[in-house]
Amino acid sequence: MSSSTLGFLVRRSSAAALLVFIVLSFTFFFIHLAPGDPTLVLQDPRLTGEQREAMRSAYGLDRPLAAQYLSWLRAVVFDADWGISYVHSRPVTEVIADYAMPTLLLAGAGLLIQFGVGLLAGVAAARHVGTSRDHLIRLTAMVLYSLPVFWTGLMALLLFSYNWSLFPPGHLRSIDAASLSPIARAIDLLHHLALPALVLGLAAAGGTARFTRNSLLEELGQDYIRTARAKGLSESRIVWVHALKNAAAPILQLFGLSLPLLLSGALVVEVVFSWPGLGRLTFDSILSRDYPVVLATTALTGVLVVIGNLVADLLHGVTDPRVRQ
């Protein structure tokens, strides 16, 4: 790794850490300032004020907000201790570990579909610009991008699960998955993953396809492309090797920006498809004022977004020598 790349990584990582810290601090104060607290949401209405105060004391909520913030920050920074979930009554890291994998699986599969389908469709549209194929791809992309994921998910369930029984009606696995062989379990997982990942990925693929098409069209109009054609290079090689490489920079930026959108989209898909994951956990935690879990999921999401952007920048550097310099 060159010293310039290392310096770039250090600069970006420092900025990213600062960004995550600011986001977490804002989240801490905003969630604590929101009306209500866990003792109101979780407990019996007959709880007296004295008992509620005892509970607040047990949760450490009776101390000044600044003191709560400092002790929380100290525990996170020095002990990597994210606290105890008020709702789940166990360490937050354990709770997050339970829910992170299904979300990462779903978002990862969605990302794969988004960029796989989006790139292919965008390239196909650019190569046949102005033709009926181009119009069809653009129209389909627009429709996919415009439809709310919630509605698409419900329709997909209705048609492909309830009516035609092609896919299971949501969930991460079948009821009896534990009794299956490892291979059968993997197939069962993929079967359950297919529909929600398609719904999540295809919606975003519409935007990626249009982005790719426009970016590629700009490159295909450049002089070096004309030269390549004059030299007799095949159209496929011109598009896939030369033009797409130079058109990749904005698409890679889109990749970084897609992560937060996919994570928020995953929340909707998780609810519609009864998929366990961070989205549902975060949503429920906000409603029940489970502050430690909200802060930890925010941190995790922030770190993922930062990593996504960092990877996008690095890939940009790989594809564009000017950035490396």
Added chain:
Amino acid sequence: MLTLVSLLVLSFACQRGDQQGETATRSATPLRGGTLVVAISNDIHGINPLISGADSQTTAVLDRLFLHLFEEQPDYHEHPPTFAPSLVESFEWSADATLLELELRSEVSWSDGVPVTAEDVRWTWQAQTDPDLAWGYAQSKENIRDVEVTGPHSLEIHFHRASPSQLADLNEGVILPRHAWGDLPFAEWRSNESWFVEQLVVNGPFDLESWTRQEQIVLRRNEAFPRPGLPRVDRVIYRVVPQKQNQIGELLAGEVDFVEQVPPSEVGRLEQREIQILRFWARQFNYICWNTGRPLFADPEVRRALTLAIDRQEIVDALWYGFARVAVSPFLTSTWAHDPDLEALPFDLEASRRILQSKGWSDTDQDGILDLEGQPFSFELITNTGSPVRNDAAVMVQEHLRRAGIQVRLRQLEFNTVVSRALEHDFDALLGGWDIDTSMDLTYAFHTESIEDGYNFGQFSDPEVDRLIDAANLETDPIVRVQQLREIEAIVHRTQPYTFLWEPQRLSAASKRLRDATPSSVSPYFRLEDWWLAGVD
């Protein structure tokens, strides 16, 4: 607590019995075996009932794992609810009703074979009342002075005083295993939920086979359960399906057998597909709470005029398809405490106008809104998001009051924000609902002491009501107590601190193979061990 109530509606098909508007699945000679699959909206919060909050879903599941001392019966229509022995074999009161002698059933054991003893009961009480643990229902134990073990299966419960809710208070919470969970100090319980799962032993009809968080909870028959032949099903799987529409879709697809709180719009479709619809009267009423601390609602006559101007029957018909009824008072009309001669105030727009006119309200500037000393009769009505039926009801109330010359500004707020503003009395009027128990103790929302320390959101204060509530909470003579409660009901009815809107029924849907399911207001899974599946091998 204010409740987020889903749309409910009721119907009936293929049921046996229809007393008091409550139904159950059809019956026949029971079969043993099979797996019952139940759709639930949320995962449970934990396996230890004392640290898992007041979430009804969690309670419904954990009550299948652990036994109470008694089993509350859903028979409170004509008299206070009775309690059938469960862990208790027999009991005897002292003459002054401050001492209760209990004899536990000696044949009941934990799933690891260790007998359930009186020590478990005493230790559970210590956990329930431990200040470090801060159990949410600890107040129910305040009247218990001591729990004394007098033998392996014998106990004496010492109360501070006799009260009508002694058995209900004693029965609050299930009995937990001291030998399995006693090693961990109470102060550490709230941070070690996983430990309780690892050390779990049960004494209820079912044992925990597996729990995949946010996916499913699998219960299997507890072979050590002492009632012969029960439970009838081998396993119960609670499948987490957050969306109600998906729950119904899975029911119709044959993936699940039982869905709770079915929306009214689905009843017809479900009946056409031979799905059984089960119903019972929920222990819930919905209301508009008037903030009597604000001048606009300080006068009982004005509050009465507001109630008269709201067509509550139209709300019930339009939003509940008739499967609810107009509420009369904080005592549900299906309970023993309600005075059957007391009827809901009628919808009478003319009477409402006359009252308001007598109080000086008139439309002097001809803008369609009543005014008094230059101030229009205009206020904000808040309700929580996430409850379509409440939001629709708020719109109907707005229209009804507009006809009376009153301007209502609607505002939907997130649930926690509504609760927070209600506790701070920072609202004009609030459309909400109460899920209530059978104690008939109205202290929570109608006693003056609950204005500062409780849920008397509307700051209602009536010395006579306070006196009667206090007296009724100590009165052990049921005849005298009924008179006291009905006096309270009459005052509340007359002064209308709330406009009582509706009492809903609660609908469940069951696959046609499910038999002897008897959801009730005690629990939607009441006596789950008796439920069985037709067509199993």
